[in-house]
Amino acid sequence: MSRRSLLRGSVAAGATLLAAGCGVPAAYVEEGARAGRDLSARDRTLDFANWPLYIDTDDEDPRKRPTLDAFREETGIAVRYTEEINDNDEFFGKISPSLMNHQETGRDLIVISDWMAARFVRLGWVQEMDRAAQPNVAKNLAAQLRTPAFDPGRLHSVPWQSGITGIAYNRRRLGRELRSTEELWADDLRGKVTLLSGLDESLSLLLQGDGVDVTRWTADDFHAVCERIEGLVRRKHIRRFTGNDYIKDLSTGDVLACQAYSGDVIQLQADNPDIEFVVPEEGAELWAESLMIPNLAQHKSNAEKLVDHYYRPEVAAELAAWVNYVCPVPAAQNVLADSGDEELVALAEDPLIFPDADMRSRLTIMRDIRSDERQEFAKKWNAIVGL
Template sequence: MGVKMKRIVIALLLVLTAVVGLAGCKKSNTPTIYVYNWGEYIDPEVIKMFEKETGIKVKYDDFVQNEDMYPVIQTGSAKYDVVCPSDYMIQKMIKEDLLQEINYDNVPNISNIDPTYLKSAEEFDPGNKYSVPYCWGTVGILYNKSMIKADIDSWGALFDKDFMKANGYDGKVLMIDSVRDALGIALVYLGYSLNSTNPAELEEAKNLLKDQFPMVDAYVVDQVRDKMIGGENPIGVIYSGEAIYTQRENPDLEYVVPKEGSNIWIDGWVIPKNAPNKEYAEKWIDFMCRPDIALKNFEYITYSTPNSAAREMIEDVDIKNSTIAFPDSSILERCKTFHYLGEEVETLYLNKWNEVKSN
């Protein structure tokens, strides 16, 4: 190749490099927020509204369980600006210094969050420094009254083989596929704390779940909703928000928080320590706390909102006064939040759960 030709090629390469570089700059200058949330846990229209009103593009990923989300944030394999874990996981992430404090000067709509839920959130986030409640609810039993004639008010309906056989649903139980929820249910049924750290109690809970194994049709989370609506199964464990939706679709379905007690959970927005865009994260959190946005999300996902201003805007009287969406004190007083129990106990829980599922 001649000298002149070499110069032409070099010149073209330099131009091409500059063009690519400019294109890269243009892309990086587009404001973008990276959001990590539970699946089907936001009205898609809300994302579009946020983008339109702020000019910030939303890159949105979802997860199935807290335990799926945690290693992503802990290892830094992906950097998100804002994430929505549950109570005990928020507590764990605070202890491990994975979160940064929220500047509430940038979140004025925090005033719409009912002080009751902010106080409850202090159990896992003292001073509400790192999280803002997004949704809350209970864990209970959903059953089909046309398929099970007996009234159900106990977790025993998931474990008592004689009761199951008498009501014709042995082998048809939909059990929740969640370490803390499943073991928590077994623990409270046995009369123990759902935050037990006692190895003997956990062993007893594990054995109860192993005995239940032949009665279980499937271990599920989101799938319980469609299976129960379609009448595929007569009974399952479900989150309260999903129960509201299922009852709309199938009036034969009944939700109950068992008499032995249950979990009351709070999911909240947090900002990871390595978040690339804290400013955008706080804009997102403030947007989610706006009454009209909180209402829109509630109507779409049917999980209880801690936003008192949004609740006042609910027009459907039955939903506004629903004891599933907004249970009274007689139900709430027998429900407890999950706590982070430490790495050693957490491993013990996971090992017990793996033993159950490898039955």
């Protein structure tokens, strides 16, 4: 089961939390109140919260994590690593009371999806990182990921891994190629198409399929997409909306085409070479899940060192070879290509891990759903998902 095979959280829950917490002006933390007492110099530890199945492990002993072990051996900093993030909204609910009340969370480093990271930045709940202490980040971060709208200059966030939300399909069963989002609505796919149920996960691809610039989409664009999708649901063209269980549907042949994540498809292809992944002609979303340092973290300097460790090309390559998502460190491609290992060389040549120039030209980072839009849009989208 891939890391993304764990459900990432419902938009409805996010809307509720937004109304209960994010919409309260008092929740905002001013810049001067975000830093805590940094104990890094005397306490050579840090607490790192991540998603399950999202870091390299030793084949013989899954409790060992080679890239973390190498960091400890090199720096003397021990990492207390927990796989406690199963859902963006659930994790938000877990740590938001502390952040809202100007208390430390017990975590020095967290990984959350960029749409949730945008919420943390807006609320002033994460600290700016010291890039002078992170030369590898400054040098090696992929250009396309450097300036997200929610965090200009990536001052508060650094991508852990990236990925693409595109189209997966079974070419042998379908009997033809798919090259555009518009082709999902062809008559021979009636009842054999699924879309992702999460608004943040599904919207970009659908907007791009309508020719919308997703860096500046409007409420009118959103409602036009909803009108189209509602019609397709009522005509039973769309079979259903899914979490990551589209993997099973696609594997069994119950669906022929679906919205899908690039990392999942790499793993599916190992068992079924008929499965293909497409970045549509109209474009697809390049997303990231990012490392952030919460307010009042007690080991900020240690956390910054760990972030920079993962931006060394050889470390990024080791991680990419295990997780199979889009690597945010392009220089890691040469490390794998020069490894002499047949499987690693193949990964270096895989455009779903290292997109080529043509593919990157069709990838865009969607602007975030603003706080004043989220509740209305989530209600509209969830009504369609529930039809």
